Amino acid sequence: MRTSKVAKRYAQGLLNFTQEAGSTASVFGDMKDLVNTIEKSKELQSFFHSPIIEVKKKISVSEEIFKSFSPVTRNLIQLVIKHGREAQLINIGQEFINKVDDMNGVQRITLTSATALSDENIKNILKSTSLVNHNNQFDVKSIINPEILGGYILRVGDQQVDASVKSKLSRLKKEFQLN
Known part of the structure; x- marks a missing residue:
């Protein structure tokens, strides 16, 4: 926004x-x-x-x-x-x-998922990416969006990792249309 x-x-x-x-x-x-x-x-x-x-x-x-x-x-x-x-x-x-x-060097992170994630799942997702600077503080905002079907979309600053089922299905659909 x-x-x-x-x-x-x-x-x-x-x-x-x-x-x-x-x-x-x-x-x-x-x-x-x-x-x-x-x-x-x-x-x-x-x-x-x-x-x-x-x-x-x-x-x-x-x-x-x-x-x-x-x-x-x-x-x-x-x-x-x-x-x-x-x-x-x-x-x-x-x-x-x-x-x-x-000003305080806090990273803003948005994590969108189809259902609510546990704190453990959020920590594992954040550890699995190089977008998050673990030396700095960060503020995680969780958004629930059932339209992504599953997986997650991680946004850190202006970078994004889209590991949602919806995007994977969309890519498969495009591949089938090309072949």
Whole structure:
């Protein structure tokens, strides 16, 4: 998923501010909670995307939902809503997380499988590839997509290993068509 220019600019501005203020760690935790909260609530996503709901109402509801956040994070949320960018909150939060992870040398790994994988299976998959730098920290995001039928798709940065049954069947189909 591509991140909008708006999200990148807000996230970079927030990162610059938190680095100067020395509050990057607390805002990082807040942003993880923000992204998690919005991702898990379709109602909250609809609320922020609604053009009918007034700005004051959105601000008061967000203040109540995110009251445990640091003042810096709460002020950012208010600013984003006042500028009519509340639909971008999740993207701003994710982009901030990505920027802090990049700054700290954390690799972002996406592992897509047809069913949920055990921690042991995830560790074995990560050990079997040279894409993962085991000397660095890494953040693994597991995605379940039954459409791949079986196997997995491992994405590290801009590189990908596709060991899914769907892609193998697709390759076989192409070979049969050529012969």
